[in-house]
Amino acid sequence: xxxxxxxxTTFNPEPDFTRPRLDLPPEVRDRMLRRLRVLYPDPVxxxxxxxxxxxxxxxxxxxxxxxxxxxxxFNPAERFTERDVVLITYGDLLxxxxxxxxxxxxxxxxxxxxxxxxTVHILxxxxxxxxRGFSIIDFETVDPLLGSWLDIEALEAGYQIMFDGVINHVSxxxxxxxxxxxxxxxxxxxxxxxxxEDELTPAQRRMIFRPRTTPILTRYETLHGxxxxxxxxxxxxxxxxxxxxxxxxxxxxxxxxxxRRGADILRLDAVTYLWNQPGTRSVHLEQTHEIxxxxxxxxxxxxxxxALVTETNVPHEENIAYxxxxxxxxxxxxxxxxxxxxxxxxxxxxxxxxxKWADSMAPHSETATFLNxxxxxxxxxxxxxxxxxxxxxxxxxxxxxxxxGGFISYKTSEDGSEVPYEINMTWYSALNKKKDGxxxxxxxxxxxxxxxxxxxxxxxxxxxxHSLFGTHNDHAAVEATRENRVINRAIVDCRSLLRSLxxxxxxxxxxxxxxxxMIQARTKHRAFHSNGPQKILSxxxxxxxVMRTSPERDQRVVTLTNVTRSRCxxxxxxxxxxxxxxxxxxxxxxxxxxxxxxxLFITLQPYDVLWLTPPx
Numbered sequence: 001x002x003x004x005x006x007x008x009t010t011f012n013p014e015p016d017f018t019r020p021r022l023d024l025p026p027e028v029r030d031r032m033l034r035r036l037r038v039l040y041p042d043p044v045x046x047x048x049x050x051x052x053x054x055x056x057x058x059x060x061x062x063x064x065x066x067x068x069x070x071x072x073x074f075n076p077a078e079r080f081t082e083r084d085v086v087l088i089t090y091g092d093l094l095x096x097x098x099x100x101x102x103x104x105x106x107x108x109x110x111x112x113x114x115x116x117x118x119t120v121h122i123l124x125x126x127x128x129x130x131x132r133g134f135s136i137i138d139f140e141t142v143d144p145l146l147g148s149w150l151d152i153e154a155l156e157a158g159y160q161i162m163f164d165g166v167i168n169h170v171s172x173x174x175x176x177x178x179x180x181x182x183x184x185x186x187x188x189x190x191x192x193x194x195x196x197e198d199e200l201t202p203a204q205r206r207m208i209f210r211p212r213t214t215p216i217l218t219r220y221e222t223l224h225g226x227x228x229x230x231x232x233x234x235x236x237x238x239x240x241x242x243x244x245x246x247x248x249x250x251x252x253x254x255x256x257x258x259x260r261r262g263a264d265i266l267r268l269d270a271v272t273y274l275w276n277q278p279g280t281r282s283v284h285l286e287q288t289h290e291i292x293x294x295x296x297x298x299x300x301x302x303x304x305x306x307a308l309v310t311e312t313n314v315p316h317e318e319n320i321a322y323x324x325x326x327x328x329x330x331x332x333x334x335x336x337x338x339x340x341x342x343x344x345x346x347x348x349x350x351x352x353x354x355x356k357w358a359d360s361m362a363p364h365s366e367t368a369t370f371l372n373x374x375x376x377x378x379x380x381x382x383x384x385x386x387x388x389x390x391x392x393x394x395x396x397x398x399x400x401x402x403x404x405g406g407f408i409s410y411k412t413s414e415d416g417s418e419v420p421y422e423i424n425m426t427w428y429s430a431l432n433k434k435k436d437g438x439x440x441x442x443x444x445x446x447x448x449x450x451x452x453x454x455x456x457x458x459x460x461x462x463x464x465x466h467s468l469f470g471t472h473n474d475h476a477a478v479e480a481t482r483e484n485r486v487i488n489r490a491i492v493d494c495r496s497l498l499r500s501l502x503x504x505x506x507x508x509x510x511x512x513x514x515x516x517x518m519i520q521a522r523t524k525h526r527a528f529h530s531n532g533p534q535k536i537l538s539x540x541x542x543x544x545x546v547m548r549t550s551p552e553r554d555q556r557v558v559t560l561t562n563v564t565r566s567r568c569x570x571x572x573x574x575x576x577x578x579x580x581x582x583x584x585x586x587x588x589x590x591x592x593x594x595x596x597x598x599x600l601f602i603t604l605q606p607y608d609v610l611w612l613t614p615p616x
Contacts, residue, residue: 006067006305008157011260015061022060024053024301032297035290040245048245052252052294056302059256063302074304077366077551079331082528085117085455085519086162086462088376090133091125091146093465096494102147104494106155112468112501112512116519120155121162121267121462123377128171130236132377132489133164134269135171139254149261156262162309163263167251168274169237172220177238183223189244192230192276199228200278209283210412211270211313211421232273232282242275242291252298259299265307265332266299268292271322272312284318292322293329307331309371313422315386316357326365335370335459336384340397342374342453343423343430344389346446347400349564351544357388358457358546359536366551369530370459374450375427375467378485379409382420394420401425404433405473407484424484428470428511440507442565442606444470448514449561449607455522456546456559456611458534466490468515469497469508521587521611526550527557537577539570543604547577557587558612562604572600582615 024032032052036045087109092101094108102125109120124133127143142148155161170176179187194200197217205216210232217228218235230239240247255266275287292310299306310322310330316337322330337357345354363369374380380401382394389397398408398420406425410418423430431450432443447470454461466488477486500508522528527548537545537558544561558577562568574581574595583592584600588611593602602610 006264007159009067009262010064010153011062011067012064013062015058017061019061022057022302024056028297028301029053032294035294035297038290039242039248039287044245048248051245051249052298055249055253055256056298059260059302062260071304076304077531079305079307079367080369080460080530082526082530082532083523084119084160084460084530085523086119086121086371086373086460087113087117087465087468088121088123088373088462089465090123090377090489091143093489093491094494094497095491100147100151101145102142102151102155106151106158108494108497109155109159111498114158116516116523117159117463118523119160119162119265121265122152122155122164124164124166124269125152129173130171131234132485134166135169135173135234135236136166137171137174140257152262160264161262162265162267163258163261164269165255165258165266165271166269167240167255168270169231169233169239172236172238174238181220181222186246189241190247191238192241192243193227195225195227197228204278207279207281209281211273213410213412213418230276232276233270239273239276242287248291252295255295256298256302259303259306263306265309266295267309267311268330269311270313271310272314272318283314284321289322289324289329293324296329296331309334312336313381314383316384316388319384320364323364323368326363326368331367332369332371332460335372335457336381337388338370338372338384338454338457339374339380340382340385340394340423341388342450343380343401344385344393344397345453345544345563346431346450347397349566350541351561351563352541353389353393354453354544355536355538358534358544361458361534363458363531366531370457371462372454372457372459373462373464374454375430375464375488377464377489379422379424379488380427380430381422398423401430404429405475406430407478407487409484424487425473426471426488427464427467429473434472438565444507444510444514445607446565447511448518449563449609451515452518452559452561452609453544455518456528456548456557456561458531458548460530461519461522463515464488466492468512469501470511517588518609525555525557525587525613526552527555537572539572540568542566542568543570545570556614558584560602560604560608560610560612562606562608565606567603567605569601569603572602574598574600578614580614584612584614587611587613 036048094104096104125146127137129135218231275285276282308330309332311334341354345351401423406423408420409422411421413419431447473487474490500506527550533549535547539545542564547558549556581595583594
């Protein structure tokens with residue numbers, strides 16, 4: 001677990017209002033009020049702050065004394081460490097008869113992930129009407145098809161848990177929207193709507209940054225006649241109107257409810273679209289950033305150990321803006337540039353673009369870091385590589401991925417044209433074409449080499465469940481649903497999986513063992529601390545090389561990844577890697593490599609991964 005372990009912590013079911021009431025320090029109150037004044041006029045901002053303070057006070061009244069005692073010793077710089085590795089999964093990707101999917105997930109984690117992965121990100125596990133859980137009907141109930149809050153609590157007893165905060169929209173079947181349709185005045189301004197479609201002009205529509213190609217407005221029949229409501233993602237996903245402070249208060253209440261239910265990390269899904277404003281691009285608006293900062297202010301006071309993660313699939317420079325100044329916004333940002341850059345690296349067998357970009361990654365603070373992922377439930381986003389890879393290189397990436405059986409999803413650009421938005425395929429299929437003539441051993445080695453890159457970079461690595469055992473593209477699901485993203489969402493029979501994981505010659509066993517070995521080595525070495533310094537070494541276009549150092553500067557690891565199918569030789573001047581002569585040891589294989597004449601000579605076989613530590 002991380003250095004501040006909250007697993008197993010249970011909040012009191014009933015608030016204790018006899019304890020001293022939480023009151024905001026004047027400087028915190030002033031800062032939060034300044035943020036609210038960016039959103040609302042003065043009287044409204046003052047009222048909203050009063051409401052937020054009440055919500056914080058009620059949350060505080062639920063906190064167990066044991067947790068409050070431990071919070072006093074919490075060190076924000078140790079929020080994420082070398083011990084943290086995240087599993088990304090839907091609640092029902094593993095199936096076992098006569099058992100809830102969440103219980104099956106917990107059993108699998110206990111059997112195969114103990115000692116390697118300590119954090120589980122369960123994608124939205126609430127009742128939903130579409131988009132594989134992201135059209136939430138009820139924010140406070142576990143989908144009975146997945147399990148119950150008892151299953152979540154059981155997982156929380158052994159792992160840190162990341163909850164999804166899907167706070168920019170709700171399902172059209174949600175109670176809030178149903179009340180809106182029924183003319184309930186309390187919900188009239190919960191959503192952005194127009195009496196006629198023309199009220200949002202063509203010029204305004206062209207300005208809006210869209211991750212989809214569906215219409216921005218969807219017509220719904222209400223008690224008061226037709227209404228055209230703002231739907232960024234789909235007709236079933238109704239955008240919330242944060243210009244109404246009641247929406248902000250209700251969402252803050254829900255997110256703190258998640259903390260009471262065991263959330264150690266709150267993932268703010270697609271949060272860049274939080275504040276919509278006709279006449280703007282409705283993306284990255286100042287109001288959106290202020291809301292995230294406001295939430296961080298709240299957590300710093302009532303739950304300082306809880307981390308905020310922003311999921312913003314946008315170009316890298318725009319993405320890292322969600323760190324704020326490094327201490328006032330997201331604790332962690334999804335590293336969207338990494339997946340397309342790694343894939344480009346292995347397709348071209350050239351690490352130079354990846355190395356150049358990684359060399360520019362400067363830490364934003366000792367309390368902010370990246371979530372380094374390669375695949376997820378959606379796909380391999382392409383926007384993160386904008387201005388890093390050329391358009392020609394992105395086109396080549398898409399062409400190669402399609403040749404490997406992938407699909408390309410599009411978004412609408414400002415000129416109305418459709419441009420590639422993400423590649424939909426499994427990570428294993430992205431690296432390995434079934435009929436390319438490579439042996440299974442070579443395919444597995446290439447796959448593991450690509451995963452090693454996310455494990456060695458500054459930040460916290462995350463692995464999608466299907467990459468634990470190398471799932472191939474699920475083309476049958478795409479044909480059945482006509483939805484590209486389901487190619488990477490196959491439900492796996494748990495009993496069959498467990499049988500495969502017991503056979504040393506099976507692909508699943510070999511991938512799981514290889515990943516496990518790398519993760520265990522990472523979690524035991526302080527040099528891989530999420531914010532430990534990193535230095536990119538330029539040794540060869542064929543090799544991605546990083547030197548990692550512990551925050552205390554007393555441990556060092558030089559990592560080498562051969563990104564090609566060819567053998568290559570590199571030499572490293574000792575002055576560039578710490579100047580230590582003698583035998584350097586590989587953490588993964590235990591092999592030793594001796595220095596000669598102030599140089600370390602290394603021969604790397606195809607897709608070799610070496611993590612070298614200096615002589616002691």
